[in-house]
Amino acid sequence: MDSSKRPAPPANWRARNLVSIDDFSDSEIAYVLALADYYAPFVKNGARPDQRLAGKTQINLFYESSTRTNLSFELAGKKLGADVINVPVAASSVNKGESVLDTAQTLAAMGAAVMILRHNEPRIHEMLAEHIPCPIINAGDGAREHPTQALLDAAAIRSALGKIEGLVIVICGDIRHSRVAGSDARLFRRLGAEVRFVGPKALAPDDAALAGFPHFDSLKEGLSGADIVMALRMQFERMGEAGKAAAQGYFESFGLTHKTLKFAQPNAFVMHPGPMNRGVEIDGALADDPARSLILRQVFYGVPTRMACLDALLTGGK
Ligand code: ASP
Secondary structure (H helix, E strand, O other), X not given: OOOOOXXXXXXXXXXXXXXXXXXXXXXXXXXXXXXXXXXXXXXXXXXXXXXXXXXXXXXXXXXOOOOHHHHHHHHHHHHOOOEEXXXXXXXXXXXXXOOHHHHHHHHHHOOEEEEEEEOOOOOHHHHHHHHOOOOEEEOOEOOOEOHHHHHHHHHHHHHHHOOOOOOEEEEEOOOOOOHHHHHXXXXXXXXXXXXXXXXXXXXXXXXXXXXXXXXXXXXXXXXXXXXXXXXXXXXXXXXXXXXXXXXXXXXXXXXXXXXXXXXXXXXXXXXXXXXXXXXXXXXXXXXXXXXXXXXXXXXXXXXXXXXXXXXXXXXXXX
16 A cells, blocks of 8 residues: 555445434445545644645544544644634533533634534534534543544554454453443454453443444453454543452552463554553553554544544545
């Protein structure tokens, strides 16, 4: 694949929003991943791509904290020439009780061309997508979906291993409360990988949509033959008492270290969507090992992948 040329868009770009990873068809996913590869050297070298979003207003509306997602969406929009506004939620009329819909309608009336929303209320993204006249991109909703994280993880894996098809990808830890797990697992499977979950039973998925993925409660068994092992953060903020009890002693049974990574393929890589709890789900020495860790590569791919999503959704690639 020659990533120095802008890829051709699918014949008819259809997706209007990116609320779920399933909003993109296979050809739309292939196009967005190719476009992320095309934009990656611009990000790496600080070069200026075509200002395809010049004159468009991008609103980042984050009701939950974020470092990587918020900043990389901001950078992505700016690199493509958009006017990017970060809504200071804590200092806005939200704290006077304004509803999300009223806030979003207000921002839309100011001419928003796209809204990037992080909010933990179930189905709020779908509701806004019905009422707001511009595309909505889901930047994380509770424990359900984080579609741009899945796309950037796929882009990072492809850049390291050249493919996803045929890989064994293991997602470890707090699957139940993670929005990354669901979006990643479904995307990796669509791209042809074998996907497994590993972790304590109390943190296994309870979402019916994930019932088809095998779950192992032994790290040794689950990691056998793995090419990629992704650790997830313990989502303490979303856990009940059973989850918190399962998180006790987690590192001893499931923590990823140079030693436990030996259960996987000899050249297996570790990943983590961040923020990491060092010494809880992953050992710091492994996370920092450039020969074994793709974690900073994931962060890097956040920018070109989000450029690709914004470009594709706002221009349909035309
Ligand atoms: N940053 C990711 C998210 O927002 C992962 C995490 O918070 O654990 O879902």
